[in-house]
Amino acid sequence: MANVRISYHTCPLCEATCGLEIRSRGREVTGIRGDADDVFSRGFICPKAYALKELDADPDRLRTPLIRRDGALAPATWDEAFAEIDARLTPILREHGRDALAVYLGNPSAHSLALSIYNQVFLRALGSKNMYSASTVDQMPKQVAVGLMFGTALSTPVPDLDRTDYLLILGANPFVSNGSLMTAPDAPGRIGAIRQRGGTVVVTDPCRTRTAAEATEHHFIRPGTDALFLFGIVHTLFAERLVRLGRLAAHTAGVEQVQSLARDFAPETVAARCGIGADVIRRLARELARAERAAVYARIGTCTQAFGTLASWLVDVINVLTGHLDQPGGAMFTRPGAGSPHTRGTPGRGKGVRFGRRHSRVRQLPEVYGELPCACLAEEIETPGAGQVRALITIAGNPVLSTPNGARLERALERLDFMVSLDIYLNETTRHADVILPGLSPLEQSHCDVLLRQLAIRNVVTYSPPVFDPPPGQQPEWQTLLRLTGIVTCQGWAADVTALDDFVTLQRVQQEVSAPASPIYGRDPEDILAALAPRRGPERQIDLLLRTGPYGDAFGGKPGGLTLAALEAQPHGIDLGPLEPRIPEVLRTPSGKIELAPEPLMADVARLRGQLVQPTDGLVMIGRRDLRSNNSWMHNLPALMKGKPRCTMLIHPADAARVRVADGEVARVSSRAGTLDVPVEVTDTIMPGVVSIPHGWGHGLPGVQLRIAGAQAGVNSNLLADELALDPLSGNAVLCGIPVQVERAA
Numbered sequence: 001m002a003n004v005r006i007s008y009h010t011c012p013l014c015e016a017t018c019g020l021e022i023r024s025r026g027r028e029v030t031g032i033r034g035d036a037d038d039v040f041s042r043g044f045i046c047p048k049a050y051a052l053k054e055l056d057a058d059p060d061r062l063r064t065p066l067i068r069r070d071g072a073l074a075p076a077t078w079d080e081a082f083a084e085i086d087a088r089l090t091p092i093l094r095e096h097g098r099d100a101l102a103v104y105l106g107n108p109s110a111h112s113l114a115l116s117i118y119n120q121v122f123l124r125a126l127g128s129k130n131m132y133s134a135s136t137v138d139q140m141p142k143q144v145a146v147g148l149m150f151g152t153a154l155s156t157p158v159p160d161l162d163r164t165d166y167l168l169i170l171g172a173n174p175f176v177s178n179g180s181l182m183t184a185p186d187a188p189g190r191i192g193a194i195r196q197r198g199g200t201v202v203v204t205d206p207c208r209t210r211t212a213a214e215a216t217e218h219h220f221i222r223p224g225t226d227a228l229f230l231f232g233i234v235h236t237l238f239a240e241r242l243v244r245l246g247r248l249a250a251h252t253a254g255v256e257q258v259q260s261l262a263r264d265f266a267p268e269t270v271a272a273r274c275g276i277g278a279d280v281i282r283r284l285a286r287e288l289a290r291a292e293r294a295a296v297y298a299r300i301g302t303c304t305q306a307f308g309t310l311a312s313w314l315v316d317v318i319n320v321l322t323g324h325l326d327q328p329g330g331a332m333f334t335r336p337g338a339g340s341p342h343t344r345g346t347p348g349r350g351k352g353v354r355f356g357r358r359h360s361r362v363r364q365l366p367e368v369y370g371e372l373p374c375a376c377l378a379e380e381i382e383t384p385g386a387g388q389v390r391a392l393i394t395i396a397g398n399p400v401l402s403t404p405n406g407a408r409l410e411r412a413l414e415r416l417d418f419m420v421s422l423d424i425y426l427n428e429t430t431r432h433a434d435v436i437l438p439g440l441s442p443l444e445q446s447h448c449d450v451l452l453r454q455l456a457i458r459n460v461v462t463y464s465p466p467v468f469d470p471p472p473g474q475q476p477e478w479q480t481l482l483r484l485t486g487i488v489t490c491q492g493w494a495a496d497v498t499a500l501d502d503f504v505t506l507q508r509v510q511q512e513v514s515a516p517a518s519p520i521y522g523r524d525p526e527d528i529l530a531a532l533a534p535r536r537g538p539e540r541q542i543d544l545l546l547r548t549g550p551y552g553d554a555f556g557g558k559p560g561g562l563t564l565a566a567l568e569a570q571p572h573g574i575d576l577g578p579l580e581p582r583i584p585e586v587l588r589t590p591s592g593k594i595e596l597a598p599e600p601l602m603a604d605v606a607r608l609r610g611q612l613v614q615p616t617d618g619l620v621m622i623g624r625r626d627l628r629s630n631n632s633w634m635h636n637l638p639a640l641m642k643g644k645p646r647c648t649m650l651i652h653p654a655d656a657a658r659v660r661v662a663d664g665e666v667a668r669v670s671s672r673a674g675t676l677d678v679p680v681e682v683t684d685t686i687m688p689g690v691v692s693i694p695h696g697w698g699h700g701l702p703g704v705q706l707r708i709a710g711a712q713a714g715v716n717s718n719l720l721a722d723e724l725a726l727d728p729l730s731g732n733a734v735l736c737g738i739p740v741q742v743e744r745a746a
């Protein structure tokens, strides 16, 4: 019998990036627990991590490519699959141009080292404007706001949880989500510790979530009104002379414009619309201003709404005006080991961000960071004419369940000339594909979190080798993406992956040595490539990132600096220390200042003013998170599906009485986009006037191979989400505050 082996691996399932200790015997996982020596998570894990064992062994997980033959998906070899893609995709690109192929990246793309690096290689090679991702149903408003204020899409201040005394949380439930745009293993413990050391945690949310229940105080807020509430705080800060920029004063532009705009949003003006009293708004403003160490943090509920970018902007306006931005215990910028757009280029100055360089064909929606809103994908497929999307590649995504009006998108997918999916499951979206290329188990892949550690509350870097070798003949995802790259660059389905990877690496090295701000500027590319040898694939890329990053060895230029080899010798990670003040060095705006009043945001405030006179009657729908769900893709794991069904609609007792539905009955919920029937849970944890249905459900459709998920299918809440309702600045879908009608199902 094989010996028990112990491996250490960073959990790739959510943004918390906890360290795992994985025991295995042969190819079987025998146990998973938190890695007590992990420098960041110190042994913390959540129930999802245990389910990695089931995910790894899931009999429904795809392990061989599938090709549609005579209407049915059938197993095929890798060569057959790539030859099929080449034969069907290349003529489409040749005849209709590169925009005829759209790409959708799902959320797990951001949690995979291979995908996060090689997706970009593939997308650059393709050059289609039809690029879509889960970002426009999630966090794009925050990325737009911070890009305009600080200069890059990832210039996101994160709350310094371990040192703050006062935390105002809006629209986030880190006790359940484990944190988002805030990488913090054991977020519940860290937030709980704020109260234990005498601090204050305030939560505003339309639902009394677990985080709200654990807070010092919770206030219901009407969905979609966070920007009004935050403007009420900004108004108070100016009106009561509480603005203290401190050392930020020399680095901040636009304070007067913000002051001028805030005049229209007195707490008494916004209170009725938000559902939070003017006295509370004023008190919170004073408490924030007077706290020595305080931060405002907001997440999904403030992003997935019609004023998502304004709300995201106002969060950091308050952090600046109270002098808490870039201060220990406030909202700070990470300095990650593998670098970030805000550690590269010229410190303290940059190109800033530009949007709208291209527009969608049908609705003329602007691109943001190279992406179009995923809410317009269906119409781009449906609408005939030059530039029509005729083919689609989905990568680790399930947009039928994750994006607005999933029913319309499903109908559109049926009209495609060709569809490819790179995925581990035959799910509600990939069932429409003509070719499915299976991904690997997370335990068969190395991991180094290049993206999420850019948002960490501490500077930490970790590398994990694969726990298991991939099965013989299985294609690693980075090689799959390079083979797709070979196809879209007309090199054929059998293009030499090694040569392609060498070419990609050479390009990256040449960029580095020709960038004046790079630590290897002017060096001979051949020397750098020789130092990276014999590594290939993601390991070679991550070594390059680490060595040219802020702590890197600069290929001998900074002896003792960070390398992948040094990281491999530290399986529990390397702690690079607490966050430190970085302004002005972190800024990449053209002015070199914090732009507190960017023009696109200023112009959008008039739309917000119009919101003040909107009626507040009628029911609106929001989503919700569950600790054991991870969007749509972990419902096939028995350990996470135990217990009572959780795809229910929460409704307040007063509303339930008014629409005559009782606890346990089934309600019919309708919106402009669709109708569904869902079991009812009557509870006073939800605000009157609001109902909540979680997203990521609606399994059990024909052709899907998710047997456990199908047995507790739930309903697809995105059938109700309106693909026409967007935050105009970011293109983010409105998923929080969808107007609905509710009645008892017949």
Ligand code: SF4
Pocket: 011, 012, 013, 014, 015, 016, 017, 018, 044, 045, 046, 047, 048, 049, 178, 185, 186
């Ligand atoms: S909190 Fe997230 S990263 Fe940590 S164990 Fe759970 S799923 Fe994994």
